[in-house]
Every structure is written in structure tokens, then in C-alpha cells.
Amino acid sequence: MGATQSTDPDDEVVDKEYGFRVHHVEENGPGRAAGLESIFDYIVVANGVRTDQDDGTFVRMIKEAEGTNMQLTVFNTHTLTTRETILLPNADWGGAGLLGITIRFDLAQDVAKHTLHVLEVYDESPASNAGLVSYNDYVVGVGDLLFDGPDDFGEIIALNEKRAVRLFVYASRSRVT
Numbered sequence: 210m211g212a213t214q215s216t217d218p219d220d221e222v223v224d225k226e227y228g229f230r231v232h233h234v235e236e237n238g239p240g241r242a243a244g245l246e247s248i249f250d251y252i253v254v255a256n257g258v259r260t261d262q263d264d265g266t267f268v269r270m271i272k273e274a275e276g277t278n279m280q281l282t283v284f285n286t287h288t289l290t291t292r293e294t295i296l297l298p299n300a301d302w303g304g305a306g307l308l309g310i311t312i313r314f315d316l317a318q319d320v321a322k323h324t325l326h327v328l329e330v331y332d333e334s335p336a337s338n339a340g341l342v343s344y345n346d347y348v349v350g351v352g353d354l355l356f357d358g359p360d361d362f363g364e365i366i367a368l369n370e371k372r373a374v375r376l377f378v379y380a381s382r383s384r385v386t
Contacts, residue, residue: 227261228253228284230315232355235302238309243296245310246285247386248324248349248379251317253291254282263314271298271307286320287379313355322358324349324379341378349386350377 228251234240245252252260252267256279260267270279279296298307327346330336341348348362349355352375356362366374379386 226253226284226317227263227314228317229260229267229312230317230355231310232313232350233311235304235309238302238304238306239297239299240308240310243281243294245283245294245296246287248355248377249285249287249320251284251286251315252281252312253284253317256280274298275300275307284317286317286323318357320347323355325359325362327378339376341376342380345380345382347379347381348376349379351375 231240231245231247231250231252234245234247254260255267255270256274258266258270275298277297279298281294281296282291283294284291296308300307302309324347327336327341327343327348330341330343351362351365351369354365356365377386
């Protein structure tokens with residue numbers, strides 16, 4: 210399986226095109242085998258059909274393709290590139306669903322609009338205790354919530370004051386979420 214990467218920046222997609230944003234990728238699922246990346250990847254074409262409408266077509270295509278390969282075009286908001294990959298929907302991978310991913314129909318947005326770069330981590334702070342690393346880490350989600358900029362992130366954190374929150378963090382050096 211895997212993917213081939215395009216080398217040309219594809220920034221004309223940002224803030225102009227819709228697709229299915231990959232929210233979460235299960236460890237042993239078909240989405241992982243296809244190289245899908247949480248938060249940054251948007252499925253924009255499946256088997257030659259644009260996925261720019263949330264009208265049920267993509268979900269039907271997944272069900273109809275069970276056990277056969279689907280050709281996907283994926284746009285990554287971190288690298289601003291598109292790539293082709295093969296996804297094999299199946300129910301035998303050991304988890305729920307046919308893809309092992311959670312997706313959400315969304316506008317492909319600039320990475321700066323849906324991540325926060327960790328610039329400084331203070332000693333003995335909650336961020337330090339969580340293991341965040343200055344200038345390496347990007348906060349990309351809080352629990353099951355994606356946010357749209359620092360104000361939205363701040364509201365989520367304020368609502369959870371004095372409670373533990375689960376952060377999804379992208380570590381740029383290791384390229385792992």
C-alpha cells in the first residue's frame with residue numbers, strides 16, 4: 210500500500226476546497242496502512258470522484274468498495290502537497306468500521322488555523338508535566354474536539370480549568386501525532 214507524494218505545492222486548495230478531514234487513524238487499520246495522517250490529511254478524491262460534498266456519496270463508495278482497493282487523492286495541510294494512496298476498506302482488520310479512521314467533512318484550512326505551535330514550556334507547568342517540547346510540538350486537538358485558532362482553543366481550555374484534558378500533539382521532529 211502506501212502513497213506517492215507530489216512535489217509541487219498545492220496551496221490553491223487551502224480555504225477553497227472541501228474534503229473529508231482525517232481526524233484519527235487507528236493503529237492497525239486500513240487507514241494506517243494507506244499512510245493517512247491525523248489532523249493534516251484531507252481526502253479530496255476517491256476513485257476519481259471529488260469528495261467536495263457531504264451528500265453520502267463517499268460513505269456509499271466505501272461500503273461498495275469493501276474488500277477492493279480505493280484510489281485516494283489526499284491533500285496535506287502541513288506540507289501543502291497532494292499525494293495518491295491506496296486504501297483497502299475491510300471489516301477484518303480488528304477494529305470498528307471499514308477504514309480504521311474517523312473523518313469529518315471540512316474545508317481544507319491552513320495548518321495555522323487549526324494548530325497551535327508550542328513556543329515555550331515553563332518548568333513545573335502543566336505543559337511541562339505533559340511532556341510538551343518548545344519549538345517542536347503543535348497542539349492539534351483537545352480530546353475529541355478540533356479547534357479553529359487560539360481563541361477557540363482558549364475557550365476549550367477555560368471550560369476545563371482544573372481538569373485534565375487530553376491533547377493531540379504533532380511532534381515535528383519525529384513527524385508523529
